[in-house]
Amino acid sequence: MTIETTKLNFGPQHPATHGTLHIELELDGESIFKITPNMGFLHTGMEKIAESETYTQFVVVTDRMNYLSALNNNIAYSQAVEELLHITIPERTRYIRVMLSELSRISDHIVSLGLSAMDLGAFSPFLYSFQNRERLYDVFEEVTGARLTTSFTRVGGLAQDLPAGFERRVKDALVYIRNTMEEMNDLLGDNTIWHERTQGVGLLKKEEAIAYGVTGPVLRASGIPYDIRKCKPYLGYEEFDFDLITEDSCDVWGRYLVRKREIMESCKIIEQAMERMPVGDVNALQGKITLPEKEEVYTSIEGLIHHFKLIMDGHGHKPTGEVYNCSEAPTGELGYYIVANGTSMPAKLHVRSPSFYNYQAMPEMVEGKLVADMVATLSSVNVIAGELDR
Numbered sequence: 001m002t003i004e005t006t007k008l009n010f011g012p013q014h015p016a017t018h019g020t021l022h023i024e025l026e027l028d029g030e031s032i033f034k035i036t037p038n039m040g041f042l043h044t045g046m047e048k049i050a051e052s053e054t055y056t057q058f059v060v061v062t063d064r065m066n067y068l069s070a071l072n073n074n075i076a077y078s079q080a081v082e083e084l085l086h087i088t089i090p091e092r093t094r095y096i097r098v099m100l101s102e103l104s105r106i107s108d109h110i111v112s113l114g115l116s117a118m119d120l121g122a123f124s125p126f127l128y129s130f131q132n133r134e135r136l137y138d139v140f141e142e143v144t145g146a147r148l149t150t151s152f153t154r155v156g157g158l159a160q161d162l163p164a165g166f167e168r169r170v171k172d173a174l175v176y177i178r179n180t181m182e183e184m185n186d187l188l189g190d191n192t193i194w195h196e197r198t199q200g201v202g203l204l205k206k207e208e209a210i211a212y213g214v215t216g217p218v219l220r221a222s223g224i225p226y227d228i229r230k231c232k233p234y235l236g237y238e239e240f241d242f243d244l245i246t247e248d249s250c251d252v253w254g255r256y257l258v259r260k261r262e263i264m265e266s267c268k269i270i271e272q273a274m275e276r277m278p279v280g281d282v283n284a285l286q287g288k289i290t291l292p293e294k295e296e297v298y299t300s301i302e303g304l305i306h307h308f309k310l311i312m313d314g315h316g317h318k319p320t321g322e323v324y325n326c327s328e329a330p331t332g333e334l335g336y337y338i339v340a341n342g343t344s345m346p347a348k349l350h351v352r353s354p355s356f357y358n359y360q361a362m363p364e365m366v367e368g369k370l371v372a373d374m375v376a377t378l379s380s381v382n383v384i385a386g387e388l389d390r
Helices: 046-052 067-085 091-119 123-144 166-188 192-198 206-212 252-276 294-299 301-313 354-359 362-366 371-381
Strands: 006-010 022-028 031-038 320-329 332-341 348-352
Touching: 022 371, 031 362, 031 371, 046 348, 067 091, 067 320, 067 332, 091 123, 091 166, 091 252, 091 371, 123 166, 166 252, 192 252, 192 371, 252 371, 294 301, 332 354, 354 371, 362 371
Parallel strands: none
Antiparallel strands: 006 022, 022 031, 320 332, 332 348
16 A cells, blocks of 8 residues: 655754754654654864864864853863873863863753753743753853853863852852752643653664664663763763663653753762862963963963964874764763874864764654654754754
């Protein structure tokens, strides 16, 4: 029996497809017979840009991949270059990076929850989530000087130390975040409509999740206990007390629960980092490998020359070889693979972006379901077009 289908373009538009995503649907009535996910329309060529930028210059490009968690991208890239150059960062830098990574994870997760609710018609959780994201952006702005694209890390350290009063501001933000999560749970946790739109929708079984290579909350909501912070600790995550969150429902509801619970675990990690924060430098002392302070650049010829040489000629040590370094970004495993050929620029750079792998599992999750389930499922995957179509 031949099925007569209707073709429908789902996106690109900002509501529901969140930007430049485009999915071709073949429909049998209201049921999805087949979907073809397209990459989108950004085509930024970021990995090619890396070949004409020094290792330091490329930091600013990493912000633009996942602009909802730019700090995580900054830190992951810097870690890869530091491994390539055999650089050891100071203890204080390590703790600051952990704290900023978790603040960025909260910001990403809470917006994802709000947008998922908004896509299904619940507007109040969206307002709660954005209110708290703005509170966190105030913290990022105070620390980095920027809100969205921070460019804060340096190979071997950070742009600057934490400002005075940072700890108090973060503690206040965590109080609001915990209160907001309780309020969002009141709005959604026992909401019958939310349950019906999310439970049993967008199913991705354990075996399927592993086969597609998905990571992050999507994988952990399918019952797979894989979190790089636990399985392959970096930045000293093994020193922190937090739970690896999983759910066994394998659906949109499970992804909601994983992100909600991970926000609370991130709060715990941040508090531990602030309690144990060591004093000291924030930049490695192994030669002139990090950019000097702006004041030094503006007031001394040595600082000016140091800055000029590092930007224009790159690091004095020209590495060779290859390295792959990965971290647990809010959307999953974020890895940087760098091939070095003895110059100040990468010969090749490839990003293992979690959105690319998570997005390709969409046919498995929605084929045979209703068009309305497509919206709920795509929101739960939390695809960021910037890192999908690099």
